[in-house]
Amino acid sequence: MVKKMQNLTVSIALTTYNGMPYLKDQLASLESQTKKPDEIVIYDDGSTDGSYELLRDFVDQSSIRVVLHRNLDNLGYNKNFAKALSIATGDIVFICDQDDTWHANKIEKVLSIFTKQPRTNLVIHDLDICDGTMNPIGEKKLERINLIGDPMDCYCTGMATAVRREFLSLCLSNYSPPVTYDNWLHKCAQLTSSKYILGVSLADYRRHANAATSKTLINSAKKVTWLDSFLHAARGSTLDYLKYEREKNTRSIEWLASNKKALHQKYHIDSDRIEKISKNISETNIIYDARINIVKSSGLKRVIKALTLYKNGGYTSFSGTKSLLKDIARL
Incomplete structure (x- = not known):
């Protein structure tokens, strides 16, 4: 009640x-x-x-x-x-x-x-x-x-x-x-x-x-200007950020698995939905691994890897072109 x-x-x-x-x-x-x-x-x-x-x-x-x-x-x-x-x-x-x-x-x-x-x-x-x-x-x-x-x-x-x-x-x-x-x-x-x-x-x-x-x-x-916004978007992805997000995802999967009973009984989230959420997170982590590999690369190799991932739909679960540009921003 x-x-x-x-x-x-x-x-x-x-x-x-x-x-x-x-x-x-x-x-x-x-x-x-x-x-x-x-x-x-x-x-x-x-x-x-x-x-x-x-x-x-x-x-x-x-x-x-x-x-x-x-x-x-x-x-x-x-x-x-x-x-x-x-x-x-x-x-x-x-x-x-x-x-x-x-x-x-x-x-x-x-x-x-x-x-x-x-x-x-x-x-x-x-x-x-x-x-x-x-x-x-x-x-x-x-x-x-x-x-x-x-x-x-x-x-x-x-x-x-x-x-x-x-x-x-x-x-x-x-x-x-x-x-x-x-x-x-x-x-x-x-x-x-x-x-x-x-x-x-x-x-x-x-x-x-x-x-x-x-x-x-x-x-x-300080109040944010258009230039601040542009520079923020162009700053590029960092290894620390990508690794942090991947770690958070990994812990999320563990949390879902260890709390299945409580999530079902108290929050009406059944096993099928938990499995689906966990699968989606695991797939996202595969993309994080690819993005980490991209950011570790440099020059033309980095651009080619990022464009290949983009062509294969790897950025659709992120911010699309914006994430692509962040990954190749620092060459």
């Missing part, structure tokens, strides 16, 4: 590491929600700048239940988030970074999607991109994705994501780096056709020099 919105419990999973310049604003935005969370789970990764002491004060003062932990050793953001997510108890778990701020209606808006769409397991919303001092640059995240021509279904930003806890537990049962935790959750949701992109901005996305993803064009604090 699907719970009504007012009956869904909410956890926020927040991780911190030397976030003193930003934490107060973020914590204030969590407390200002029109729909209050039932708990905030915080894992500090060994901060040395006073962040942990600020968090202890927050625990004492907040009207919300706060579960605060501190790692003795620095784990890095992937393992730290996995720990925070694994102990969250709410029906819906919201992922939270230390350096952004949430709009007051974020929880309320996202819960309405989970309520209206019971087969949706993961929701991601739009963002207002801001500079390091939280001045909006006049561009939203989904607009940015459109501008640079990336596939919309690849939109994956952890701090804009919320997931059903039951599904989250299933995803984390097979999770381990190097695949990033948010990439993994989104991949599992895509495999089960249960991801929902909400085209409403519900947070201010701070882009600053210390942010883990600030150097990429998709997350830049």
Whole structure:
């Protein structure tokens, strides 16, 4: 039986590491929600700048239940988030970074999607991109994705994501780096056709020099121009990217195989469909192997290999001509 919105419990999973310049604003935005969370789970990764002491004060003062932990050793953001997510108890778990701020209606808006769409397991919303001092640059995240021509279904930003806890537990049962935790959750949701992109901005996305993803064009604090978009498209494929995507696919096949029973019983995905999805992923990995071989080559040999793959339909499961050009861009 699907719970009504007012009956869904909410956890926020927040991780911190030397976030003193930003934490107060973020914590204030969590407390200002029109729909209050039932708990905030915080894992500090060994901060040395006073962040942990600020968090202890927050625990004492907040009207919300706060579960605060501190790692003795620095784990890095992937393992730290996995720990925070694994102990969250709410029906819906919201992922939270230390350096952004949430709009007051974020929880309320996202819960309405989970309520209206019971087969949706993961929701991601739009963002207002801001500079390091939280001045909006006049561009939203989904607009940015459109501008640079990336596939919309690849939109994956952890701090804009919320997931059903039951599904989250299933995803984390097979999770381990190097695949990033948010990439993994989104991949599992895509495999089960249960991801929902909400085209409403519900947070201010701070882009600053210390942010883990600030150097990429998709997350830049500067407004994207036509030239930026062109250079991004022409930059070329990298071995690291192709190997990462192949690894994510391999783990997806393993996840589907090890969770067949749960996927069938809870998410109505039968064995035939799992086999079909796994077969498609395996075929895609064969193409990834071919693309990796292409990018390792150089000069005319690289062009010939790429054109041969294109002629044989190898790029149809990617972005067609765009992917072809990326593979031969760096000769």
